[in-house]
Amino acid sequence: MVVRLADVAREAGVSPATASRVLNGSSRSPAEAIAEKVRRAAERLGYFPNAQAQALARSSAGLVGLIVHDIADPYFSSIAHGVQHGLHGSGLRVMLSSTDRDGETEMEAVRAFMSYRTEGIVLAGSRTVDGDEPLIAAVETYRKNGGKVIMIGQPLPGTLGLSVDNRGSATELVRQLVELGHRRFVILAGDMNLVTVKDRHAGFIEGLDEAGLSALAVLPGVFTRDGGLEVMTEYLDASGAEIAQGQICVLAANDVMALGALTAVRRAGLRVPQDVALAGFDDIATLEDMIPSITTVQLPLDSMGEQAALMLLGAEDAASVRVIDGTPVLRESTTFCP
Amino acid sequence: MVVRLADVAREAGVSPATASRVLNGSSRSPAEAIAEKVRRAAERLGYFPNAQAQALARSSAGLVGLIVHDIADPYFSSIAHGVQHGLHGSGLRVMLSSTDRDGETEMEAVRAFMSYRTEGIVLAGSRTVDGDEPLIAAVETYRKNGGKVIMIGQPLPGTLGLSVDNRGSATELVRQLVELGHRRFVILAGDMNLVTVKDRHAGFIEGLDEAGLSALAVLPGVFTRDGGLEVMTEYLDASGAEIAQGQICVLAANDVMALGALTAVRRAGLRVPQDVALAGFDDIATLEDMIPSITTVQLPLDSMGEQAALMLLGAEDAASVRVIDGTPVLRESTTFCP
DNA sequence: TATATCTTGGAAAGCGCATTCCCACCCACT
DNA sequence: AGTGGGTGGGAATGCGCTTTCCAAGATATA
Structure with a gap:
């Protein structure tokens, strides 16, 4: 047939x-x-x-694996877009795995990509502070079998990848906010087990330290829009007094959390930025159309995806890590209102 | 080794x-x-x-193809998320192709999926009014070779898929807006060569007809956020007089265009909804956090992706098409201001 | 005890293609 | 005319696995 x-x-x-x-x-x-x-x-x-037969005969499948936490999250979908773009014309096809932040699903994806003999795998934002040894081991096995691994966020020592300077950029953001006049900060941290979150948090703290300040509160939570909404709502419920004393400035660990927080603030009948100033992290595309415009740390997400793809295509066998610096972008949401 | x-x-x-x-x-x-x-x-x-060897021996690859216009667009990334979710646990892996709305890239993806002997392919929003015969032919070939095709949007006659009632929902939206008091409509149409756009446009027109109205203007453009921004900006520049006469209501062909238009309106120094009311289509997640909240036609995007995946998994060989109805959701952006 | 019926593990034949040899041939040069 | 190099096509092997098909042992039936 x-x-x-x-x-x-x-x-x-x-x-x-x-x-x-x-x-x-x-x-x-x-x-x-x-x-x-x-x-x-x-x-x-x-x-x-028959691509399978070709793959078998050539012992090369023409595939690339892409693992993200949630493809519906603009952070990851932008990266995915960049990866696709970077791969265009190379003849490589991408296998996608959106893991819903589940470690087991992630491992399964790595195993599958190993089985499919993908040329390489792009791993976005998966490092955790605690408990990703299995993942690391799997990745190591994968590399030993000849696969390339590109990590976006925090590359493992000795691997290729893009290292986002979360900590430095976070510190810089706080510096600029302090410069503006802000003194009363609340950190909306997200899942502290994620290395990204930990680093950003550390950067925030460092920035505060430099200015001799400390956070009014550090609120852990889920690293999503709903997480931001929920945590912020709880905080506002519990801390009316704090707010009454004057404008606070919320540092969210990423933009989607900031958006959730934004809605929480509004539902509480408060104003951004007059009552609560708000800063995010990542500069996802949708921020462009928000009113007030949202302060954030800009990351070249699309380009990061593309660079990852190019590293995969490239011949750089050496463990090369490119550092990506974030750029604080101050917008209306953090206007200082004494 | x-x-x-x-x-x-x-x-x-x-x-x-x-x-x-x-x-x-x-x-x-x-x-x-x-x-x-x-x-x-x-x-x-x-x-x-070795999955390739298994695939060859079993003559079944355990793959599913997913073709979207732009994975960074929330509409498609939500669908992609749903597809992943629906496939979870099935052992099937997804190959992603984000085509950047390029017909040739799309064809290439179909051909690749054919080569990889994917069990099926989910095709989201690809039908065009004119010029998709090659795509249709390729899809037909694919089906003849034993692959399942699930189309989201407008299934081809005789295939499986989800048929979104764009036209009916659009008409209903206009009905409700007219009910609210709106009379002066502008249609922000997008790429009229897309069947989705054509249908929504036809629905808008039908709704207006019913009320004995006609659009002040029909503005074609690119079906993206930037497209919406650009077209709306041009319109506002050219039609100051129109606006001065009172509130107009812009019907955008989808939410991202509506967001672009929103920003265009603001940049022109006008207010939403007082000067320009605004309605989108799709109900992408980010609308939740917008102020003013944006009127739209709600589509269960995530669920649609999941249903598509389940149809792929299912045994329904018959050409079954499920109809998806959109639900108009009136929000602040279309408050009537006489 | 002898024969028929199950089990179970192994040998071998593909699955569809790329690729290494190998051979036949042609052209050029001496 | 003879040799060497070059070119172009085909036979055969192998990529790593699944799956018949077989045979031998185990169990059951008469």
């Missing part, structure tokens, strides 16, 4: 070897007359090479 | 056949004692099955 290379060869009156050489980029290319016959035959029969 | 099944078999002192039966779900399962030996050997050696 399905047309195979051998069928094409027979139809064209040549050997399978020749047909193969014509239809796929071989180093040897048959005479044009023959080639044309083969191409016509393939066309006539509607031949499609 | 890489451990093969044969290595495991040798290590365990059994034949490859037996090892295969133990390690992968075969209908025959060897005695427990033997099985245990094999499992231990596999563990010891760090064996990972």
Whole structure:
């Protein structure tokens, strides 16, 4: 039922070897007359090479794995977009795994990618402070078997990847906010078990330290929009007094949490930035259309995805890590209102 | 270097056949004692099955293709999330292709998925009014070769999929807006070559017709946030007089265009909804945190992705099409201000 | 005890293709 | 005319696994 290379060869009156050489980029290319016959035959029969068979014969599958926490989260979908873009034209296809932040699902994805003999895998934002040894071990196995691993966020020592300077950028953001006049900070931390969160948190603290300040509160929670909404709502419920004393400035561990917090503040009948100033992290695309515009630390998400793809394509076998600096962007949401 | 099944078999002192039966779900399962030996050997050696070889031998690859226009667009990323979710636990892996709205890239993806012998492919929002014959032909070929095709949006006659009632929902939205008091409508149409856009547009027109109205303007453009921004900006520049006469109501073909338009309106120094009321379509997640809240037609995006996945998994060979109705949700952005 | 029926493990034949040899042939040069 | 190099096509092997098909042992039936 399905047309195979051998069928094409027979139809064209040549050997399978020749047909193969014509239809796929071989180093040897048959005479044009023959080639044309083969191409016509393939066309006539509607031949499609079997990628599995090719993969097996070439021992290379033409696949790249991409693991993200949640493809519906703009942070990850931007990165995914960049990866696709960077891979365009390379002939590589991406296998996607959106893990819903579940470690087991993540491991499963790594195992699957190992089985599918993907050329490499891009791992976005997966490092945890505690308990990612299994993941690291799996990744190590994968590398030993010849796969490349590109980590976005915090590369493992000795691997390729993009290292986001979460801590430094966070500190810089706080510096600028202090400069503006802010003194009363609340940290909306997210899941403190994520290295990204930990680093950003550490950066916030460092910035505060420099100014001789300390946070009014550090609120852990889920690293999502709903997490931000929930935690902020609880805080506002419990800390009316705090707010009454004057403007506070909320440092959210990422933009989606900041958006959740924004809504929490509004539901509480408070104003941004007059009562509660608000800063996020990542600069996801949707911030552009928010009123007030939201202060954040800008990360070149799309470009990061693309760079990761290029590192995968590139020949850099050495453990090369590129550092990505975030740029604080002060917008209306953190206007200082004494 | 890489451990093969044969290595495991040798290590365990059994034949490859037996090892295969133990390690992968075969209908025959060897005695427990033997099985245990094999499992231990596999563990010891760090064996990972070669999925390509399995695919070849079984002639089934365990893959599903997903084609979207732009994975960074919340509409598609929500659907992608739903698809992943629906596939979870099925053992199927998804190959993603984000085509950046390029027909050629889309075709390439279909061809690749054909080559990879994916069990099926989910195609989101790809139908065009004009010029998608090649795509349709490719999809047809794919189906003839035994693949399932699930289309989200407008299924082809005779295929599986989710049919979104764009037209009906659009009409209903206009009805409700007219009910509210709106009379002066502008349609922000997007790329009129997309069937989705055409249908929504037709629905808007029908709604207006019913009320004996016609649109002040129909503005085609690119079906993205930037497209919305650009087109709206141009319109506002050109039509100051129109606006001066009183509130207009902009019907955007989707939410991201509406968000772009929102920003255009603000940049022009006008207010939403007092000067320009605004309605979108899709109900993407980020609308939740907008002020003013944005009127839209709610579509269960995540669930749609999941349903598509389930249709793929399901045994429904018959051409079954499920109709998805959109629900107009009136919010602050369309408050009527006489 | 002899024969028929199950089990169970193994041998071997693919799955569809790439690729290494190998051979036949042609051209050029001496 | 003879040799060497070059070119172009085909036979055959192997990629790693699944799955018949077989045979031998175990169990059951008469």
